[in-house]
Amino acid sequence: MSQGLEGTGLLLRFALRRDRVLAPAWVLALSGMVLVSAAATGPLYGSEAERVAAAEALNASPAVVALYGPILDTSSLGELSMTKMTVLYAVFVAFMGVVLVRRHTRVEEETGRAEMVGATAVGVHAPTAAALAEAALASLVVGLLAAAGNIVAGLPVAGSVLFGASWTGIGLVGAAIALVAAQVSSSARTVGFLASTAIGALYLLRAVGDTSVSWLSWLTPFGWGTRLSAWSEPRVWLLVGYPLLAVGLTGVALALRRRRDLGAGVLPDRPGPAEGSPRLRDVAALVWREQSAALTGWTIGIAVIGILMGSIIPSIGSMLGTGEAREVIEAMGGVGALQDVLVSALASVIAVVITCYGISAVTRAAGDERDGRTETLLATATSRRGLLVAVAGSALVGATWLLLVSGAATAVGRGEGFDPVGAALVQAPAVWLVLALGLLLLSLRSRWAVAGWALVAACVTLGQVGESLDLPGWLVGLSPYHHVSRYPAEAVAWRPELVLTLLALAALAASWTRYRGRDIG
Template sequence: MTVAVALHPGGSGTALLVRLAARRDRVLVPVWLAVLVLVCFASAASTTSLYTTEAERVDAAKAINASPGIVALYGPILDVHSTGELAMTKLTVTYAVLVAVMLLFVVRRHTRGDEENGQAELVGATAVSAGAPLDAAVVFGGAVSLLLGVLVALANVAGGLPLAGSVAFGASWAGTGLVATGLTALACQVSASARSCAALAAAGIGALFVLRAVGDTTDAPWLSWLSPFGWNTRLRAYGDTRWWVLLLHLGLTALLVAGAQALRRHRDLGSGVVQPRPGPATGSPRLADAITLSLRLHAPMTVVWTLAVALCGLVFGAIAPSFDAFDSPAIRDMLERVGGAGAFRDTLLSAVVSVLAVVVTCFGVAVVGHAGNDEHDGRTEEVLATATSRSRTFLAAGIVAVGGATWLLLVTGVGLAVGVGNDTDHSFAGLVASPLSQAPAVWVVVAGALALFAWRSQWALLGWGLVVVSVTLDTVAELLGLPDWVLELSPYHHAPMMPLASFDPDPALVLTLLAAVLATAGWLVYRGRDIG
């Protein structure tokens, strides 16, 4: 992309760079915002129809608090009489993670991403101050966060929730976005590449989520006060609101941004505070193969993801026995409508497996996004200048994306089985197979991202839209009572609810064939289009 920046004499250029960022993200950011706002509205509007009386809503809230497993995933409901807290159960913490991920990619793109592809150096050659790119990325990330907070507050009010509580909830999401903006800005100064920056920032977000989960499910609730995700719950948006909690988001954001600014002044453009380990003077002959090269480039990322999903599997497997603590008929009936009648623990384990499958899908889409960045920044042309075919290059991205996601599902299953141990009627192999049964749905989304990348390198980022839309359809369609065909548009809807239900090969075969068709179509398009 050609960047042209014209500045007034003496200006730092921050304002114009913010406008440039808004121009570049004119599609991606609005799509993210629309999906998140729609989910909030659907959840707010459907709660009173799911629970018709106050007694049912109180029983549901108490049942959720009675299970450490659900509290670890969604967070506690501090006021069981609050309809708003029940309506926003999943969104207060779990969907706030999606908010943080959105800001991670936005800020990284306009900082470390621009340095890696040379745009920051081009802009720096104009009358732009050295700190303007970082300032612009932080301001743009903050503006997106605040806009999201306002839209979410309006959506919740439209869904029937109180105005004051909706404003507080929207402010908590805006605060989460601000913290993610600062965290990513800091990671971009520490890391020397866009890949390592994303891994470091994602690890930080994951650590904050785990810290909150441990605090909410153990005898150390003070740990939740160390995490912004815990602050979202402690805010009590739809109860006795603690408005002062929002100052914690602002304070942490200020510290992270100040740290990022300090580190920026102590590093060279294009480098990081932590320099990568120098490689050998002569590369391995194996790296001449595109597939081996791709595996090597994504090895650190794969290791981090492997450890993360293994830990998630172990944690949720270990707390699985507590799932039986639910004794609410209302909650039991609701879960049976969603997942089918069966053992209560199996129903909730199936829900956990479904969530982790979506998380693993993000790995495959991220790999495809890296392939798009490599092509857009000219690195793919350097590979193709050797004796490497286009087919081999496309195959390399596909193998790492699809194969890596499948590997992570396997690791998730092993972690789940080890965590559960003997405290279940299912065999070790059956628990391992539960996440793997989600593989065809994951393959469809990743193959769709590959097809978008094959059509145009910049479209690789739209793969994230496929993830968000698929999850939204699987959530919003049921909450709003939309026709079944809308729900069936999501690949995740067709994945078996293991270990609750047995494996059905027919949907898995159809999804696998669909993934193969998308990947093949992408391969055919990629072979014939211009590179770059």
């Protein structure tokens, strides 16, 4: 094995350079959410009794437990502060590992670059080792920053370090899952689907274990984060499970790799039809066909999240119904007003997640251009105008559809009224503007499209958590999400919605002007 690792360091440096925007965006966004959650939770409760009452109310809701996991020590401020981070946000840490490994393994093989690299003085295992090393490094950094954020926010040092270690571990597991998936299929898209399915299955197994058959939670790494009990009477030995599982999956991946040819997968590709469908002669139909699998998966995922989130809303009053929290509820206008605030807050968070779908559609178009597929397409009767309209439509229309799905699903979960639908749709102009700016980056230069992820991270930091960080008002106002009406807690302010829409149209017009005149590739 060691004889096949020549050039690993060089490939690692190259991977880090390629991901100098993508990886820091993931790391800073995740660790920033930890800091904000840790800093914001403590002031909500004036005494330990109030924290215990809130934790018991959370545990009493099966929907909350299924989504976030149980709070084992109801008196622990750290465990209460990290309720969402321990399980739900750990999923995003796992996906960070998936994105990095897939990008530097299967995507490289699919585009032919891996074969070119392999023709140089590089060991046969070097690309795989470099991809795993980068994912491990990113997982380590996000774990360290998460621990530091908790410590800065005043949580216990020991619990903070153990929590950070669990995040590092789940990142390693996510990377190993992606490595196995990269051996099974020869398609980068299928690799993403397989890895997402595996992570979803592990998360669902944990949800079932936490709400009914408790021993199932011990079988999934997403259950280990809760069972670790990082903040009181910790089971430190559970941390060993993460690297052991990652190493085991890596061993499986390497064994599968020896059974396949470069560029192929263990599962053979199915031959397509001899002639393509007449419907695919139109570039818009082709782009939508490429995005159909992703949009279907996102639709299902957003619907599930919306139903779970909506089912939590009716019980929010009992979760915060003690002491100072009760006074705040009464000052806001009662439990109904608090539910409206929560509907608005949930809609804003889901809107950010949906923006990621649109950015992924834009970056996919950038990848097609870098790999030469766009040039081949434009050599036919396809115009640049038609191509850009198709890409913009897949991003903007797809994101709008997901916003509608999220609102409808939240309304179903809540079981009362259609306010969640309106709360989701008022987010659309902000989402459109961010995606239009992503398209503008694509129109300037295909390689700049990846900066769309940094744009999303910056908007989240400014719009979602900027006020909590006491950032200047003008700086917070740079985020489109900051100007969205907080419906149904407040009446819709149509002027900001119109301004955001006009800015999105202006960015789209600038994109069209630039894309029409620049060189492809």
